[in-house]
Amino acid sequence: MFHVAINDLQNFLATYGYWAVFFFVAIESIGIPFPGETMLLVAAIDAGKTHQLSIALIIAAATCGAIVGDNIGFWVGREGGYRVLRRYGRYIGFDERKLKVGIYLFRKHGGKVVFFGRFVAVSRAWAAFLAGVNRMLWSRFLLFNALGGFVWATLYGLGGYFLGEQIHRLTGPVGTITIVLAVLFLIAFAIFIWRNERQLEDRAEKELPGPIEKY
Secondary structure (H helix, E strand, O other): HHHHHHHHHHHHHHHHHHHHHHHHHHHHHHOOOOOHHHHHHHHHHHHHHHHHOOHHHHHHHHHHHHHHHHHHHHHHHHHHHHHHHHHHHHHOOOOHHHHHHHHHHHHHHHHHHHHOOOOOHHHHHHHHHHHHHHOOOHHHHHHHHHHHHHHHHHHHHHHHHHHHHHHHHHOOOOHHHHHHHHHHHHHHHHHHHHHHHHHHHHHOOOOOOOOHHOO
């Protein structure tokens, strides 16, 4: 199944070239499950093997796709996601105090979340949406979004280009270790949030007093 999927991506790449990289990365960045990162690697490996495509243009296409897709995801979160959570969030325990915690955390650490989220599969799809929901300042979001997109596209693009077929080793033991570490990190982060939830709520309320609409 994995090889069939790779063949499909290679067909898209052969037909649409750089545009395939741009659209696949953009769609994934909006928050839709899509193999954007895989397409970037496939394109980079192909460029290293055949030299029919320019690795510089592949990186540029992936960077632009990441920026465009993330900004759409940010807008959706800001205009739609926030309103949904504001109206119905209380039914799932996501009341105004918790919304303020999200805004507070994104104001304090939003840049780090957006930048480093680009390198983690789940965060890559949702960081922009959550940044919009939590009312992160757009100019700050755009800065870290562009930096994260460029660094991510460059590292993965050059990695695929120079390592060629060796990149598939990431699906073996290295990939397993990476997934385990990512899961452990998320668990540790969830425990930290749970243990400090009330303290965070009080701190957020102090930093953001009054109705949440003000922020």
